[in-house]
Amino acid sequence: MPLFSGRCLSTAKLVGKTALVTGCNTGIGKETVLDFYKRGAKVIMACRSLERAEEAKTDIETRCKDLPDTGKIVLVKCDLTSLKSVREFAQNVLDTEPQINILVNNAGVMMCPKSETEDGFEMQLGTNHLAHFLLTMLLLPRIRNSTPARIVTVSSKAHTRYGINFDDLNYKSRNYNAAEAYSQSKLANVLFSRELAAKLKEHNIEGINTYSLHPGVIKTELGRHLNETLFWGARQIIGFVLAPFIKSPELGAQTTIYCAVDEKCAKETGLYYSDCAVTSPAPKGLNDEYAKKLWEKSVELVKLGDFNPFTAADPGVKTV
Numbered sequence: 001m002p003l004f005s006g007r008c009l010s011t012a013k014l015v016g017k018t019a020l021v022t023g024c025n026t027g028i029g030k031e032t033v034l035d036f037y038k039r040g041a042k043v044i045m046a047c048r049s050l051e052r053a054e055e056a057k058t059d060i061e062t063r064c065k066d067l068p069d070t071g072k073i074v075l076v077k078c079d080l081t082s083l084k085s086v087r088e089f090a091q092n093v094l095d096t097e098p099q100i101n102i103l104v105n106n107a108g109v110m111m112c113p114k115s116e117t118e119d120g121f122e123m124q125l126g127t128n129h130l131a132h133f134l135l136t137m138l139l140l141p142r143i144r145n146s147t148p149a150r151i152v153t154v155s156s157k158a159h160t161r162y163g164i165n166f167d168d169l170n171y172k173s174r175n176y177n178a179a180e181a182y183s184q185s186k187l188a189n190v191l192f193s194r195e196l197a198a199k200l201k202e203h204n205i206e207g208i209n210t211y212s213l214h215p216g217v218i219k220t221e222l223g224r225h226l227n228e229t230l231f232w233g234a235r236q237i238i239g240f241v242l243a244p245f246i247k248s249p250e251l252g253a254q255t256t257i258y259c260a261v262d263e264k265c266a267k268e269t270g271l272y273y274s275d276c277a278v279t280s281p282a283p284k285g286l287n288d289e290y291a292k293k294l295w296e297k298s299v300e301l302v303k304l305g306d307f308n309p310f311t312a313a314d315p316g317v318k319t320v
């Protein structure tokens with residue numbers, strides 16, 4: 001455990017607010033849901049396995065059973081390896097949730113063997129960035145009607161190691177490198193959050209702030225592919241070497257929670273955080289040309305077409 005670890009000290013309540021967290025049946029996402037639930041929020045858990053999500057929900061509710069004023073947890077299936085699933089999920093949420101005040105793009109996959117999403121994207125870019133890009137775009141008309149709202153994207157310090165290869169984003173022609181592909185996807189998270197803030201400003205949209213962050217080195221299931229992509233025993237050896245720096249999932253969720261609820265950063269947008277404080281991302285994470293190029297490429301890859309999330313009307317919930 002590191003000597004210092006940032007903590008969100010805000011006692012802000014989320015009664016009457018709705019938060020949506022992706023990939024939250026375990027790890028940092030689950031701790032984020034627990035915190036929002038304790039603050040009284042309605043929390044939508046967007047998970048690919050409803051069975052695992054149900055287990056997490058039951059655990060959270062059991063742990064909080066004696067606490068006053070807890071919120072409500074709703075499970076909705078969302079598999080980020082499929083744009084169809086993301087679209088169905090977004091439609092489901094738009095049909096049923098009158099507001100979305102907090103969106104946490106948390107789900108992630110790290111250093112998996114070479115593989116593709118249903119839509120032919122490299123697995124890490126597709127899951128960590130493109131699916132979250134599409135989800136955010138589809139929900140934006142509702143988020144615009146739910147201000148003050150915050151959009152938090154969980155990146156990683158791993159974004160500093162490599163760059164984005166715009167000529168071959170999906171490793172169709174270059175040799176696959178699992179660490180490089182993870183880094184590319186996490187740099188995409190930083191650039192997306194930055195460019196989203198810029199585009200909201202360009203469209204004179206006020207009351208939606210964006211944040212990207214590094215959670216620290218956290219003891220979660222994220223290293224599940226290391227033995228396959230590096231060598232047998234890699235996960236255990238890396239865990240041993242990094243032991244003095246490894247934090248619990250509860251501490252790992254603190255910067256996400258800070259960005260999502262803390263009054264201290266309520267006026268900040270487009271910035272990058274670590275240990276509950278603003279910090280500087282890698283120079284490439286500050287490159288506006290890069291950010292714009294990634295945005296355009298993402299619009300094209302997820303087939304956003306003519307849909308303009310900054311001007312499109314909120315379709316409203318479905319009434320039966």
Ligand SMILES: NC(=O)c1ccc[n+]([C@@H]2O[C@H](COP(=O)([O-])OP(=O)(O)OC[C@H]3O[C@@H](n4cnc5c(N)ncnc54)[C@H](OP(=O)(O)O)[C@@H]3O)[C@@H](O)[C@H]2O)c1
Nearest residue numbers: 023024025027028079080081107108156217218220221222
């Ligand atoms: N742990 C760290 O040290 C660390 C450091 C820097 C950044 N991060 C970032 O923190 C975030 C959370 O990771 P974690 O450490 O909590 O890892 P984790 O324990 O492996 O949790 C990842 C979550 O993402 C979900 N997920 C993966 N692929 C998905 C998909 N296709 N559709 C929907 N959900 C999917 C997983 O669901 P399943 O259980 O169904 O697979 C799981 O709930 C990630 O973005 C990661 O890159 C973590």
